[in-house]
Amino acid sequence: xxxxxxxxxxxxxxxxxxxxxxxxxxxxxxxxxxxxxxxxxxxxxxxxxxxxxxxxxxxxxxxxxxxxxxxxxxxxxxxxxxxxxxxxxxxxxxxxxxxxxxxxxxxxxxxxxxxxxxxxxxxxxxxxxxxxxxxxxxxxxxxxxxxxxxxxxxxxxxxxxxxxxxxxxxxxxxxxxxxxxxxxxxxxxxxxxxxxxxxxxxxxxxxxxxxxxxxxxxxxxxxxxxxxxxxxxxxxxxxxxxxxxxxxxxxxxxxxxxxxxxxxxxxxxxxxxxxxxxxxxxxxxxxxxxxxxxxxxxxxxxx
Amino acid sequence: xxxxxxxxxxxxxxxxxxxxxxxxxxxxxxxxxxxxxxxxxxxxxxxxxxxxxxxxxxxxxxxxxxxxxxxxxxxxxxxxxxxxxxxxxxxxxxxxxxxxxxxxxxxxxxxxxxxxxxxxxxxxxxxxxxxxxxxxxxxxxxxxxxxxxxxxxxxxxxxxxxxxxxxxxxxxxxxxxxxxxxxxxxxxxxxxxxxxxxxxxxxxxxxxxxxxxxxxxxxxxxxxxx
Numbered sequence: 001x002x003x004x005x006x007x008x009x010x011x012x013x014x015x016x017x018x019x020x021x022x023x024x025x026x027x028x029x030x031x032x033x034x035x036x037x038x039x040x041x042x043x044x045x046x047x048x049x050x051x052x053x054x055x056x057x058x059x060x061x062x063x064x065x066x067x068x069x070x071x072x073x074x075x076x077x078x079x080x081x082x083x084x085x086x087x088x089x090x091x092x093x094x095x096x097x098x099x100x101x102x103x104x105x106x107x108x109x110x111x112x113x114x115x116x117x118x119x120x121x122x123x124x125x126x127x128x129x130x131x132x133x134x135x136x137x138x139x140x141x142x143x144x145x146x147x148x149x150x151x152x153x154x155x156x157x158x159x160x161x162x163x164x165x166x167x168x169x170x171x172x173x174x175x176x177x178x179x180x181x182x183x184x185x186x187x188x189x190x191x192x193x194x195x196x197x198x199x200x201x202x203x204x205x206x207x208x209x210x211x212x213x214x215x216x217x218x219x220x221x222x223x224x225x226x227x228x229x230x231x232x233x234x235x236x237x238x239x240x241x242x243x244x245x246x247x248x249x250x251x252x253x254x255x256x257x258x259x260x261x262x263x264x265x266x267x268x269x270x271x272x273x274x275x276x277x278x279x280x281x282x283x284x285x286x287x288x289x290x291x292x293x294x295x296x297x298x299x300x301x302x303x
Numbered sequence: 304x305x306x307x308x309x310x311x312x313x314x315x316x317x318x319x320x321x322x323x324x325x326x327x328x329x330x331x332x333x334x335x336x337x338x339x340x341x342x343x344x345x346x347x348x349x350x351x352x353x354x355x356x357x358x359x360x361x362x363x364x365x366x367x368x369x370x371x372x373x374x375x376x377x378x379x380x381x382x383x384x385x386x387x388x389x390x391x392x393x394x395x396x397x398x399x400x401x402x403x404x405x406x407x408x409x410x411x412x413x414x415x416x417x418x419x420x421x422x423x424x425x426x427x428x429x430x431x432x433x434x435x436x437x438x439x440x441x442x443x444x445x446x447x448x449x450x451x452x453x454x455x456x457x458x459x460x461x462x463x464x465x466x467x468x469x470x471x472x473x474x475x476x477x478x479x480x481x482x483x484x485x486x487x488x489x490x491x492x493x494x495x496x497x498x499x500x501x502x503x504x505x506x507x508x509x510x511x512x513x514x515x516x517x518x519x520x521x522x523x524x525x526x527x528x529x
Contacts, residue, residue, distance in 0.1 A: 001411055008408055019396055212392045215352060216453065217381035218409040302374075 005222065013229025023202055024234065030198040031238035031288055032245075034191035035281050039246050041184040042277070047257070047264050048180050052173040054263045059135050059166050061159040063145050064125040067095065069153045074126055077150060081130060084144065086137035091129040098124040125155060135170035196292045203227070203296035210300040220301045224294065231293035235285030242281055246270075304330040304492060305351065305461070310360035312346050312516075320346040322516045324360070328494070330460065333487045335503045336496040337527050338513035344496035347513070348463045351494075352384055353377050365460070382410045385454025385491075389466035391446040393438040393453075399425065400434040403452045410457045420456060428452045428482060444475030451482055461492040468499060476502065500527040 017024050065074055071094065081090045093101075099122050106112045116123075132138055142159045144150075159166070206227070213223045247270070254267035270277065305328040312321040321343045328334055336344045349355040350362050353369055362369045364383065372380055385406075393402050403424060404417045412420070425431045428448040438446055447467055454462050464483060468476040480495075480502055487493045497503065503510055503526065510525030511518065520528065 004414065005408075016396060208392070209394050209396065212394060213405070213409075214378075215354070215381060215386055215392070216406045216409060217378045217384075217457075218405075219378045222409060 005225075009222070009225030010229055012226035013233065016226055017230050017233050023205070024230070027198055027202055027234050027289075028238045028241065030195050031234055031285055032241045034188075034195045034288065035238055035242040035285055036246065037191045038188055038284060039242060039277070039281065041187060042280075043250075043266055043269070045180050045184060046266065046269050047261065048176045050264045051261060052176050054261075055169055056135050056173055057131075059138075059162075059169055060129055060131045061138055061141070061157060061162065061166075062127045062129050063157045064127045064155045065153050066155050067121075067123075067125055069126065071126065073153055074128065077145075077153065078128055081128065081141070081144070084141065086132050086140055087130060088133050089131045091131075093127045093129060095122050095124055095126045098122075098127065135166050135173060138166055192288060195288050196295070199231070199289070199292035200296040203293065203300070206297075207300050210297070214301070223301060224297055227293045227297050228290050231289030231291075232286050233289075235287070235289035236282065238289075239278070239281035239285040242285075243278065304328055304365060305494075306361075306363040307347075307350075308361045308363070310350065310357045310362055312343075312350065312355060313358040319516045321350075321357075321513075324518050326511065326518065326521070328492065330492055331487070331490055333484065333493045333506070333508045334495065335506055335508060335510045335525070336494060336513065337498065337503050337510050337525075337529075339498055339529065341515075342498075342513040343516040344498075344513055345465055346516075348386075348465050348494065348496055351461075351463060352386060353380055378409065382457060383459055383461070385457070385459040385462040387447070387450045387454050387462065387464040387467045389469040391438070391443075391450045391470075393446060393449055395438055398435050398437055399430060399441070399449050402438070402449055403456050406453045406456050412457070424452045424456050427455070427485075442475075443470050444472070444478060447471060447475070447479055448482065451479070451486070455486060455491075459491065461494065462486065464493065464495045464497075466497055467495070468497065468502065480506070503527040 075092065078090050078092055081087050099116075102124060103113070103116070130141055132141055138159055142157055145154055145157055210223055250267050250270050254265065254270075258265050305326075307324045307326040310321060310324040311319065313319045324347070336347065338344055346355065350357055350369070351364065353372055356370055364380065367380075369380065394405065397405065400421055403421050407417050407420065422431060422434065425434055428451055430445060430448055430452070433441065433445065438449065441449065447470075450467070451462075451464075454464075462483070467483075468479050471479065476499070483493050483495060484506075495502075507524050509523050510520070510527065512520040512525070512528065514529065
């Protein structure tokens, strides 16, 4: 009997969907819009995160050492720095490297080149170029370098000159992160709310039929079942529509965004995560259709 | 079979729809429930299908106290009863065949039983050739015959008809009444609520008359007297 009922519920669900095609199209459109908003928000977060990561990547600090500091001490300090969890990379630039790059940089400035040649000694300092995972971690690294045991080696750290810029980047990154998530949540909630209300109105349309079914003696699950089936169909078709529309759209738009922001490749992100995106759209779509129907029908099923 | 034991139904604390109703209805009877609009006829029927609960007293169907029925057992009670309404209450989205089959599906009829019984019942009500029509393609009389077919299909022990001829012309009215009489002859108890004097007087069956919520007359072979 369970199997027969299940088949009947599925059949009625499909039948209702088909016979009320206009209502079905309207509901699918609303879920489709919601899913599109969610896809757009995911992609927008990808863009903002790439921009922030790129910005943070450009920030680093350099510690310059007194010229008489032995190279081994500096390399030793480098090892300690690399062990710190907040440090992503430490690049050692010896005094010779520094002189070499200085020469390359000022190749065409003869006066500068001559004065360098006249000096017997290399005036440039060895340095460690330090990159952290996020901009906010530089303060901790600087404190580490300012400890007593290293104080005598370190001449200056350019953090203090760049502090303001680093802090601005750091707070911008944090703001974009939390702001993006908050805005996404609010927009997603609004879209979900609109969908829920659309389905509630659809269900209002069915309230007389539901009361008739109850009077004929249908059990609650027998009444509810087809509506849930319909909800699932809405969700699946809306997810499909959303995928079909967003892929070619990204194909067209993504190169334009990449020409603006070279570090952002939305099409690549979309293709690389296609299964996760499909799963997200289907889960959200089906859940929206199904749960909204279940909640909306509840009031008409009370005995 | 049906027993109303000192039943009152009071809405909003002071509006009495039914007052102290004592009534016994035997199996296979044909009862006319007479009275003007607002007399309490529909309320009485609603108590039987558990759409309402009595404020006082008890209602029994087959010795089962309906006041004590839990919400999850309501469908089982309603399957014992066939209901026909003035406004037909068909499922607009389903064909005539599907409307009738639905009542069988909910009582757990198999596909074979449905395929066998639904055409038979549609034949009884004279709509075999309109099985694939939708309700909005039918006239009022035809819709009511579908409603009767639906009320009949799962072989209920009692059919409650609430003003079934209220929206019909004279010819269709008699068609419906004759159909109900035929069903009664086959052994189903019928309770027909109506304010149609002519119908009641011509039936010559038991008449229970309600007025302002009170049972004022209960006569075998009665007439519509107010």
